[in-house]
Amino acid sequence: MQLQNVTILCFFASYTGALILELTQFLRQSRVLLWSSIALTAAGLFAQTIYLVERSRQTELPPLLASTQDWVLVSAWLAVAFYLGIKAWDRSLSMGVFVLPLALLLVASSRYVSDQPNPRVAISYQWSMVHASFWVxxxxxxxxxxxxxxxxxxxxxxxxxxxxxxxxxxxxxxxRLNRLNWWLIVTSVPLLTLGMITGLWMSYLSAGSEQPVSLINVAFVANALIWIAMTFLFGWLLVAKNATGRLVAWRTVLACLFLLVTLLTIKFLSADSIHARDLV
Amino acid sequence: MNVQVVYCNHQTADLNLRERLAFPSADHVVRAYDELQVRFPKSEYVVISTCNRVELYTAQEDPADKPSHADLVQFFSDFHQVPKTEFFNDFLERQGPEAVRHLFKVASSIDSMVLGETQIVSQIKSAYELSTETSANGPLTHALFQRALAVSGRVRTETKLSEGRVSIASVAVGDFGKSIFDRFDDKTVLILGAGEMASETLTYLKDEGVKRIIVCNRSFERAQKLASEYSGEAREWNRLQESLSVADVIVSTTGAERPILSVDEFRLIRKKTGPRPIFILDLGAPRDVESGVSKIDDGIFLYNIDDLEATCEKNRKKRASAIAKANSIIEEETEKFMHEIYHKATGPIIKQLREHWHEISRQELEILFRKLPELDERQRESVEKTIQRVVNKLLHPPLETLRDEARTGPPTGMLKTLKQLFQIKE
Structure with missing residues (x-):
């Protein structure tokens, strides 16, 4: 099989199949079905890896910098790789029903966002890489x-x-869930902050270039709002003394949904004038 | 002869009712025996009262003396001041082999919420010993309970019922405690009460790695004894509030008649401690912790005996083959026991009938030998043997019929007929 023939549909179908098999466990516990689900997920991850490598080869850019679509697919890839890692650590844990829908959502979304390479990578390849890594x-x-x-x-x-x-x-x-949640927020928010700072720095670097980045646009405002929301959550987690785990979880869910909805909305509306080829 | 049981358990009645019908202490049981002996003087009694069941076993030599289901319900209603209508339908009655089978199932823990639990054996032993001390039991209940304990041993030896999670504490901690806390070695466990349940819970928690244990009990000596066994700290009852505020896990196993932890008291404690997670296991019946405590904040996870039912049912389904094997042993033992007691019931009649007929034959032989003095020793012996054989052959059919009858049930009618026919007096 030609590697170029691997499409988004291949791994989307694999993950969907894996999720269905995972859901059948609620009706009937079966070792065979559980292993089949893991095998399908692994096959999907393999196909997705090939797809990303092939895309990277075509654009001559790492997946993180290639396009918005690749960037979303890398997020999905990380989620699935994390899920398989957890399964290898403890097979009894039910992670698939949570991670696979998220991965499917990201993969499905990738169909509707720009697959054109980001033109501003040329300003500073290293800074672009650092900026994208922090954000992703x-x-x-x-x-x-x-x-x-x-x-x-x-x-x-x-x-x-x-x-x-x-x-x-x-x-x-x-x-453990409460501890994990706390650590994830406490480590993610500084990463997002660094992503914001490097983004601002790149905007400053682009000032003298042919394609300067203006900060007065929807994408920047939306990303800034995400960062502010997450920073509030971060600050509250650090100072709140009587916060129950349930309250932390609810606030995290709300903040994360806000992040997800905002990000996907600006990508769907092609309002991302910073990262996309077509400027608004 | 009759054996009877009236009972309510975790399958027939919820904890709300069970705790109202329970006998929380030995004093209550002794008072119940006194009252029962006044009401039904010709019966033997044994009361089993645990967090999962309240059962009253009675036995009578003459089935005519047995109290009716309604009589026993009336006794419970009067004793506990609970209207009959509130529990009549949940308070079941079993008689004869069904009652025996029921006790064998209880003793083998087939009927327990936690399949294979061993605590029920000591609870039955204690109940039986108390009834012996107070002379509430008698030969029938003595035989019944002795056999029940033996059957329990046989079931545990010959089946795999006692493998896996076989205590309420292990089920509660395994299914709920471990879903709340990741580890127990950094938690403080407070045990309220110092009985067998407390000890069993501590054994399991120690295995889970608990290091800091506080035992708080009304009798400080008992708290000290239990605490020393598990390298814990004993505290006097008046330090309860202070102990509650440092605990992550609270296991309450007291025999208190009323809740020892009220919503208001606990709300004050939570104001000091904040909403950190706390796992409360209330194993008391009547309950030790007011149910409203769990609603104070999100961090309180309160469980009582009935809350473990679903988890225990799940475990039960997994061990269906062990249950089937245990049931077949219980069936065999019930049949054997019933046969023995029915047979025992016919014993005195058979003995009297034999003695009566042989006495008649001896008297007639004496008359015959006086009339025939020429008979020598050998001839006399031959005549005696012939007469004995005739008596035995004549006795054989009715006695065999009586034995046959005793195989299937109490041969009450047959015994009565024999007594009338041969004018046998007890």
């Missing part, structure tokens, strides 16, 4: 915090309502 890892951390918070809320709800654990939904303890 920051956003990846926030998305993971969303998953962990949803898990926390489900576990909390089960324990408060005194229900027995579903065999297909084995989650981490509240104590």
């Amino acid at each position: 890892f920051g956003i990846f951390g926030v998305l993971l915090a969303l998953v962990i918070s949803v898990m926390y809320l489900l576990q909390h709800n089960r324990l408060k309502h005194k229900k027995a654990e579903l065999p297909a939904l084995h989650l981490l303890s509240l104590e």
